[in-house]
Amino acid sequence: MAVEKDFELLDDYLSNRLNGANKMAFEKKLEADPELKQEFKIQQDLTEGIRKARTVELKSMLNNLPVAPIQGGQPSMLIKAGSWVVIAGLVATGVYVYFVKNDSPEVVKEPVTVEQPKTKTVPPAEVESKESEPIKENEVPGKEVEKLSDKKPAETSVTSEPAKKPELKAYDPSKEESAEATRKYEHEQLEIISKAFITSSTEVETVSSNKKYRFHYLFKDGKLVLYGVFEKHLYEILEFISDKNEKHTVVLFYKADYYLLDITKSTPTVLSPIKDRTLLKKLSEYRGN
């Protein structure tokens, strides 16, 4: 006859929280107690169901992450469709060019023959190009049609115009060190790094809520404080200490850039990426990339 304690043990057993002798003892009891065995089947369904549901949830989360397609793999349906649009566009343009060169002037001036390939090829090219890089080639046939046709230039210029404008960033030179001083400083760090051992024991705190400092840092009581939304992309701190513990260089690796962190800065200081190529190469070697 199963008692309350047995049901608790059953829960521990199914959640892999029973070990060694306790686990064996429970398995023996399970074999000998039909009531407990029946309950075991139900509870096993329950725990397995939860595990399956969680697996589905995690897989769905991973499936929603953007990843680069693998080279040499099967092309996706989108790319296949895009390729067909490119081919169709090229054929249509070719046919059009053929008629322009060989047929009578009436055919060239006929708006239907000119507009047909354009209206058929350009819109899908626009839709596809948002999804995938290779399909950008689709713009080529569209542009050729545009050049060949004098009709409706305004319409074609809208479709072939680049969609995005470059983002402009405000720059305040007074807050920055001169380029020459920065180069010199970076070069000095290279010398330290070359003769140092590398570690990462710096305690880091991130402050994402500060509206004024969005990509800054400071050192406070030996702790590094990073201002900005760093949590979304994992960052790395590389700490270089010279053999005699005299020099100390801290570098932040974030996204694809390295930032030198001056440990003497106790007020929010803007993070600026390292530009010295030799130093960048060295850091990249140390990171193992």
Added chain:
Amino acid sequence: MVYKLSSVMNEKEIFKRICKGDEKSLEFLYKKYYRMMTKMVITNSGTEEEARDVYQDALIVFWQKATSGKLVMTAKISTYIYSICQNLWRKELDRKKRLSNEVKDVPVLQDTESEERNKIVAQCIEQLGETCKKVLMYYYFEEMSMQDIADKLGFANTDTAKTKKYKCKKKLDELIKAQYSEHDFLD
């Protein structure tokens, strides 16, 4: 002389976060090793879809072991995940081979009762609230400690987490038993 410890520390940091059930770190790892892991399957006669599936399964195995506190990392994370991928893909290739060798006239026996039970359990889980689902998933899948569950879900303490888990489990238990009873799955 240069001692290279940073990548180890970085791996440690990621592993530490994974152990605490930080899904952002899981996403980071997924993207970081996607190419490396899927390529192994593709170069061994798998499709990209199969490769993705194997990699995701391997990563989830790693995640589950790490969150349950049963994993002590002695090698690099990528080495560990890669070996799981290899094992899973070998199993899948064996399964495919067996299937192609089987006599096709033999009908495949399907355990319809088991399928029906699975369906009922899945429907009952769906009836639970989001917090309940999370508590039970963290407890039974991630096998997290009550402290970690409390931290992750913002409960005041471990006692709150324990009570919540008890109540959610009881609710799910009742839902399942009521459905099993309707379908005559209870003897």
